[in-house]
Amino acid sequence: MIDYKNIIPWGRSYTEYVNMFHLSPGFLSKKVLGCGDGPAAFNAVANAFGGHVVSVDPIFELSKEAIEKQINDSFPDVINQTRANMEQFNWEQFGSLEGLGKIRMKSMKQFLNDYEEGKAEGRYIAASLPKLPFNDHSFDIALSSHFLLLYSDILDLDFHLKAIDEMLRISSEVRIFPIIDLNSKLSAHLPEILERYPNHELIKVNYEFQKGGNQMLKIEKSLP
Ligand SMILES: C[S@@+](CC[C@H](N)C(=O)[O-])C[C@H]1O[C@@H](n2cnc3c(N)ncnc32)[C@H](O)[C@@H]1O
Structure with a gap:
């Protein structure tokens, strides 16, 4: 059983977002809001490709260093809880727990490298659902990846x-x-x-x- 005490900062890759949300290449010309994007790489990579993505998340109040610390602090818990529940997941894409950890950390590094510039450009905005500024x-489109519905217990x-x-x-x-x-x-x-x-x-x-x-x-x- 997976039991996170809080909603954890954890970030997926650009490709995962494109596949999860069934985004066709035309989405890069649309105005997209990611709600609860946290340290995902979607904003960084989509905007590098010429997209128009803005992300909101309460953690964007924090400095780059503070977010990096939260990521590093939650990493062992996520990996351990995943290890204890391996059968709940489909390992075709990541191959192994180590593969998953590497892809997640790579995505979160892409976010961290883009964070300060993106914040200055107004692409990372500190805000929380259910009230957005x-x-x-x-x-055109508002996305929620691994926030709404996933945390239905909380x-x-x-x-x-x-x-x-x-x-x-x-x-x-x-x-x-x-x-x-x-x-x-x-x-x-x-x-x-x-x-x-x-x-x-x-x-x-x-x-x-x-x-x-x-x-x-x-x-x-x-x-x-
Ligand atoms: C599990 S992470 C998912 C991150 C990213 N969307 C992904 O799929 O890789 C959930 C995110 O929701 C954010 N969050 C928590 N409460 C929120 C709220 N009220 N409004 C928007 N985001 C929130 C957390 O800070 C965290 O970054």
Whole structure:
């Protein structure tokens, strides 16, 4: 059983984001907001490719050194909990626990190397769902990777509905991956969320690390 005491800073690669969210190359011309991107490499690499990605996360209040310390402090716990639950994961992509650790650390280094410049350019903004500091319709797509739905044990339904409402206020479309929780069970909040947002689609994607975690929830803003 995986049991994190907090929502941990942990960062995935650009390629993982592209696969999880089923992003076609055209996404680089769109305005994209990553909610809870933490130390993922998505923002750094997408913008290096000419994209327009802004990320929000409460950890962006911290200095580069403080975030690096948090990453290094949580690394052993994540690796140990993954080692104790190896059967919950699909190892095709990473090969081994060591392979996973290397790819994650490489992605988080890409983030750290970009962080100060990106912060000065307004690409890393310290903010927290469910209240974001943007005007209505500021983005084309708002993403949540490994934050909403995954932490359904810690974040209740009310938080999820407020967070999704806020993401739809500022963007035309919301994409959330995965739709399962930390122990690979469908999020307990999913039925109410699907009912509340009829403009939804569950899309099978070309990414599966947590076994059974290969679906992305896409919600389009309803026209008035
Ligand atoms: C497990 S990490 C996922 C990081 C990244 N999205 C990825 O998939 O690699 C979860 C992130 O959610 C952030 N977070 C926690 N509370 C938040 C909130 N209320 N609003 C936005 N992000 C939050 C954490 O700081 C952390 O960086």
